[in-house]
Amino acid sequence: MKRRLLLGAMAAPVLATPALAQEAWPARPITLVVPWAPGGSNDSVARILAQPLAERLGQSVVVENRPGGGGSIGMGQIVRARPDGYQLLVSSASNHVFHALVSPELGYDTRDALAGVAMWVDVPNVLAVNPGLGITNVQELLARIRATRGGFSFGSSGTASSNHLAGELFRMLTGTELTHVPYRGGGPVATDLIAGTIPMAFMNLPTVVGPAAGGRIRIIGVCTGERVRIRPDIPTVAEQGVPNYAVRSWTGLFAPRGTPKAVIDRLSAETRAAMESPAVTARLNDQAMDTIYMDPARTDAFVREEFDRWGPVVRAARVTLD
Template sequence: MQRRTLLAATLSAPLALPARAQDSWPQRPVSLLVPWAPGGSNDIVARLVAPQLEGRTGQPFVVENRPGGGGSIGMGVAMRARPDGQALLVSSASNHVFHPLISGELGYDVREAFEAMAMWVDVPNVVVVNPAVPARTLPELLDLVRRTRGGMSFGSSGVGSSNHLAGELLRLRTGLDLTHVPYRGGGPVLSDLIAGTIPIGMMNLPTVIPPAEAGRVRILAVCTAERVSLRPDLPTVMEAGVPDYAVRSWTGLFAPKGTPPAILRRGAELSREALTAPQVQSRLRETGSEVIWMDGARTDAFVRDEYARWAPIIRAANVKIE
């Protein structure tokens, strides 16, 4: 199903909730735990949605950044929280799929440790370079890497992030010498990319649009299977000649295992309402993100499908945490 069709179908179907569940949660402030540093795409989306949730409930939804460990530190905080809906996890493909598959040392199964509450948005990944890099297209960049002794390095928001896997898949599909440099979030990657400390960044589109418009970085391609509506001029990595390449990044809302179903349903409905707000949709379009709201059951099935797809790719790319 195309994403726009999915959006129209899901947003037009309200959830049936008991009146008591709708009225009882939340009755206290809610923490939205983001396991990355401020400035990254998950942080941007969380801070955009939080005021909408607050306005609909009368309770504060406070974004708390808990970066480190490829997202595992913030994940651990969320997992250990009481399952009463007062601490929720703003998670992503990086936290729920890539990092667990790579590390194998979390000590728990992410799919079983959290209850899916709702899927929020699809966030495109992009290939970005410092303007001093003599490449204006992705084929030119790949040729430059091929001709550079020792290859070139790319930065990502952390080991096991969707950005990291976007770079590793590019290395796997092209056979080029690309060395990963992990950071603690999209913001720090962007700072070093602008400063010229690293030549290439694999990043989320929302993080790089403002500096790209200011000429401080250059976007070469999107990592999605199809072009994005905000920047239809940008080719996909596959269009640039890299076969069988697509990396999907997303942001969703999860709760600790054991959270009551009524709270999960209420959170899903509140998320749906927040994402339909005109100002939210307008801002998301400006950043290149697309709403792909799903309820908890569909989000859980989606996450499990992503696991099945990426497990063999990660093994083939021999991605490990050093």
């Protein structure tokens, strides 16, 4: 009898271990994987939210850039990651929806492989040019493109990114000759646009706020259907003579499917609290990002709506991987 009691006492802590491990989350640093190069809007929002999330969770939150493959390299890392809440994806419309629509070889459907944690921000796309062109509006740009043998090239943050789709839709609606030049993120696009390597680009507004303020890049239109609340002074492309033109982007937080619901709910709740901080909201607004928090269920539903909305556009534009 004594021996049986002793064995029972020894076994008790072992049986309790899984429950204790769940209660202890997070017990080590958390990594936010950004599937784009440093300097872009996804990288910026990740770094703005990393610190307040770390403070609320009591663990370090590290931002790791894994660019390449139109966002598929970093995205694939999270799809294959252990679903324990320690590796998360800072995802965008570009890689999560647009790239997935033209990449059947991914081997997974982002709607099934990744679980929504929270939608973070709405990121307006803009049409920008090198100031040396002397172009100040969309009509001047169209006239220059049509007068140029071979048309213009335009840069984007990658093939099948929201910026690439913005350029393809612009080409379709205006009947102009444009050649796509893909980059590995918004930062490199800005560098070459400033240098004059490319004459024009479709970019996320946060990426160009600084260079535009310094006169190194000129924004001539926003790609949203209406003027953006944060920068109402910038006219839309549509109101400058391109009817029905509208493209938007967004950034959100996702986890590998199978991550415990308790972990996802905690992450979502702490994200919402961090975003409601006046200091964080101010920093996001300064970067021309508009907060659009959504809970896990709404985030998953929103992603499915995006696939339904953009699938026909991608097919009509005949977007393929370069």
